[in-house]
Amino acid sequence: MFVLIAGGGRTGARLASLLINEKYRVRLIENRRNLLAHLHQELPTEAIYEGNPIDPTTLEAAGVREAHVLASVTSDDSMNLAISFIAKKMFDVPRTIARVNNPNNAWLFDEKFHVDVALNTADVLAHLIQEEMSLGDMMTLFKIRRGRYAVVEEKVPLGAKAIGIQLKDMDLAEHCVIAAIIRDGVMTLPRGDSTLREYDEIIAVASPAGAQKLSELLADPAHPERNGGRKI
Helix, strand or coil, rough: EEEEECCCCCHHHHHHHHHHHCCCEEEEEEHHHHHHHHHHHHHHHHHECCCCCHHHHHHHHHHHHHEEEEECCCHHHHHHHHHHHHHHHHCCCCEEEEEEEEHHHHHCCHHHCCCCEEEEHHHHHHHHHHHHCCCCCEEEEEEEECCEEEEEEEEECCCCCECCHHHHHHHCCCCCCEEEEEEECCEEECCCCCEEEECCCCEEEEEEHHHHHHHHHHCCCCHHHHHHCCCC
């Protein structure tokens, strides 16, 4: 996969480095001399193209017609919008990603400007905080199926409602599947008649509704307000 990155600041440089390490074909476009000096120290020379990323001629010379993804991560929202629009409208790039620097401008980053994915740091942080508050001590390991499900992990606290109840009687089947129980350092695969004990660690695959239900069953009775019915 070929990824074209517009903007050589810290975000662009870091993104390029990570993708190169993952064996992607990468080219980063930047024209500011002070940044180019640092980029040539951090990235392979062949991954850097010197030019103005908002110039269609520069984009074409950098290989935009071959790009599978264009990521516009400059520090200027108007530039990121313009680059995304040009990439999609003029060069038919399959996927465009644009960085949102000012959250007040986030409403602009949609299909009108041909932005497929808007990276709004404020929204990401707010979502993560909301998720952590919603699920108490439950940890989201990773999301699957475009965020419709999550793989979560939690330790069963002393006094949790779920202790001693068979899994088949927890009313989780439609929304949550407990995939593993780790007890005294040994992992077991649960059955319908399996029960949880205090200090068990569980791994589960859950929808948002299932994760909420599971968090209620595993709530620490000493701190019930931490699981106070917030929705995810």
